Amino acid sequence: MDQRATLSQRIAGQPVHRRHIQKADGRDLLLYGYHPHNETPQTEDASEVAKGGELRWHPLRSEWNLYAPHRQNRTFKPAAAADPLAPSVAGQSATEIPFTDFELAIFENKFTSLHAEAPEPPSMTGLKIARADGRCDVVVYTPEAQGNLHTIGQAARRLLLAAWVDRYETLREAGYKFILPFENRGDEVGVTLPHPHGQIYAFPFVPNVQAKAAKAFAAGYSLEDGIARWFDDYGVARAGGISAFCPPFARFPFEVWIAPDQRCAGPWEFAEDQTDGFAHLLGDMTRRYDVYFQRPTAYMLSLHAAPAGTDDSFHFTAQFYPLLRAPNRVKYLASVEQSTGTFTVDVMPEFAARTLRALT
Incomplete structure (x- = not known):
């Protein structure tokens, strides 16, 4: 699969281009840029991808919690040479982005908490359980290994916003109840990959915080x-x-x-x-x-x-x-x-x- 499109969003009159390919293991990879991306992808290994965890209802807090034990094995503070969010190097094993260059990339998280094909969890007496239906994306702001939302510059931030809007539109149309783009920055937050990036979670329910906010806004x-x-x-x-x-x-x-x-x-x-x-x-x-x-x-x-x-x-x-x-x-x-x-x-x-x- 290799689909290319020009988005409806334009940045200072410039079109925003999107390229969608399917990685060797079946996950989606989206490339966004001011210029069409035409590089041929490098060969990737096709390893198995865990398809989400399960949801369990907390009866005393009236909220869903998400369990994904396979995430214990996610990549943890790799050496700079093993940065999975960096562009790939010709002749070496491909990173998560099998190209030597890109402007902004979004791909399905290999260590996902939510997945559209999440399995049905086993039933447990007295406990409300549901499939962890949804989606988790990784958003790579820049091919550079260092940087932040200030240093990447206004053009890159505008491109990031265009990509966020595109994902909002796609995931809302897919029927998810709440879409959360977010960024964790710094060791104190538990960041395991220093490369400038964020994430997007698409939930099959509206979390408590957002449900309460929506109720307050609806009440005036x-x-x-x-x-x-x-x-x-x-x-x-x-x-x-x-x-x-x-x-x-x-x-x-x-x-x-x-x-x-x-x-x-x-x-x-x-x-x-x-x-x-x-x-x-x-x-x-x-x-x-x-x-x-x-x-x-x-x-x-x-x-x-x-x-x-x-x-x-x-x-x-x-x-x-x-x-x-x-x-x-x-x-x-x-x-x-x-x-x-x-x-x-x-x-x-x-x-x-x-x-x-x-x-x-």
Whole structure:
């Protein structure tokens, strides 16, 4: 299988090209770029791929948990020469991306938690169990082994956003209930591959956090009004109708949200200036964090777009959760947070906003 297309999204008038091939083991690989990709793929080994785990319902928390024991064997901090996200080298064993060059790549995770062909789990008396139907993708931002959302540059961030939108559209059309693009950065978050990358999970259900947010928006909560009221005290930066701010109810020290000033369900609804502003702020926030913490900042970044059926009321946000509370001081999620869900926050959001806003 080798399918090529020009996407409907255009970046500053330039078309975005997508190439879809099937890897030797059956997994999908998608290449996105400003230029058509025509290189012949290198030969790959076809090893067996585990097809997801299982879902088990937690009766006291009313939520699904995902079990995938095969992920214990996933790649763990390989040597630079064995980077599985790097371009392949001619004459050597192919990496996950069997080409010597690419702009941005997305492929199905070999150590997936969710899979469209996940097996039916065995029944257990008194326990609610379901197939781990879904999909897990790895998003490789750049062929370079080092970098971050700031250093890859605006053109690469715009391309990343176009790829995210394409995956949103495809996975929503496939019937998944919630799509979560995210990035884990830094040892404190448990990152096992340093190559600049993120992931996308497509869930067969709406997780609790997003279900509660959707319920609040449907009941009339207006983040749009909140941004307008808060920005003077809690704002960090603005660009193209998009705001970066520390929410006054932040749970993490120096937590920042990036959101359109006017409500929209997801980035597939962005106008050109919003797309440009959002891409800029992704890089700008990464830069500000690294300047303040004087190091590559460990964080969790997640994109919260509308779950299925909530486009008319949901307000899209991208949320940064740093794992530092000061330079060289880690924010640990300890007993209170883990046991109750009640966070103890060491930094007032208004102080965090002033501090990050002042950085140049």
